[in-house]
Amino acid sequence: MTALLLFLLALPLLCFVLQSCRKKHRAMPIPPGPPGLPFIGNLHQLLDNSTPHLYQWQLSKKYGPLMTLQLGFKLTLVVSSAKMAKEALKTHNLEFASRPLLLGQQKLSYNGLDVVFAPYNDYWREMRKICVVNLFNSKRVQSFHSIREVEVSRMINKIANHASASKLTNLSELTLSLTSAIICRIAFGKSYDDEGAEKSKFHSLLEEAESVLGSFFKSDHFPFMRWVDRLTGQSTRLEKFFKELDLFYQEIIDEHLDDESAKSGQEDITDVLLHLQKDGTLAIDIKFDHIKVVLMDIFIAGTETSVASLVWTMTELLKKLGAMKRAQEEVRNKLGKKGFADES
Incomplete structure (x- = not known):
């Protein structure tokens, strides 16, 4: 109960932080994307959908082959065409070579010691x-x-x-x-x-x-x-x-x-x-x-x-x-x- 009360008290501050992050992102040229809710962004649209791949394909018809989704505090780029995939994976492969640091993957890979989840570097x-x-x-x-x-x-x-x-x-x-x-x-x-x-x-x-x-x-x-x-x-x-x-x-x-x-x-x-x-x-x-x-x-x-x-x-x-x-x-x-x- 105490933890819940602390979370509710901190919620306005968290929303302010998230809004500041979004303003920072808006200062950069980023692809368009669907509007989201405060704090959680577009997470609810993916988690409540049994076919997220089809849902993102439908969104790409409206927002284009490059779009962004705000998943909590993570701004995520969604690529939905072969041409854009080639740009991301071949032309600009160094920028997209490393995988995001997710808790489950990091734990099972001994903090990224393997080939799949290790960041792109000399190791x-x-x-x-x-x-x-x-x-x-x-x-x-x-x-x-x-x-x-x-x-x-x-x-x-x-x-x-x-x-x-x-x-x-x-x-x-x-x-x-x-x-x-x-x-x-x-x-x-x-x-x-x-x-x-x-x-x-x-x-x-x-x-x-x-x-x-x-x-x-x-x-x-x-x-x-x-x-x-x-x-x-x-x-x-x-x-x-x-x-x-x-x-x-x-x-x-x-x-x-x-x-x-x-x-x-x-x-x-x-x-x-x-x-x-x-x-x-x-x-x-x-x-x-x-x-x-x-x-x-x-x-x-x-x-x-x-x-x-x-x-x-x-x-x-x-x-x-x-x-x-x-x-x-x-x-x-x-x-x-x-x-x-x-x-x-």
């Missing part, structure tokens, strides 16, 4: 170099070819079994199983595809990570309102999940350290990172936290993005049967040359 360039040269070079990617082939064959067999039994196939679940199996074997050296507690734990971590990264923290738009995130339990949830995820990464690292002397065979991404840590010749002093954030990028970004791409690709193919037929023929021809024509 980011060095981390990107480590990933490109040591982890994702063509030779390394090709070395995992057999893993991809085996897992894709398993998926095809599952689909064939469903078809034989006249069962519906849940494409989202199937592609999630495929991508998580491939990524886990490549990055962690183990698979969570089998039924049981480990698979359930893996998928629950993935779902919670996506939820936390997409959560709305009040302090992201109103820096003075961290107490609200604590009051609602969001900060506690974020801290608890971060500890679970950190323990998950640490267990993977410990398993690799324990098995290192006895291991003979294909290296996974964790092995490579541990060897780079011992090497000591890099511009960055690799710590366990650096290894964990690279695993996080692969674990979270690699899984969900691949699933979304596959599901939407299949959705578009189902709407265009001619393209679907050509794709089927191309796949069958390639599989036929390798002796897998029956599985297509």
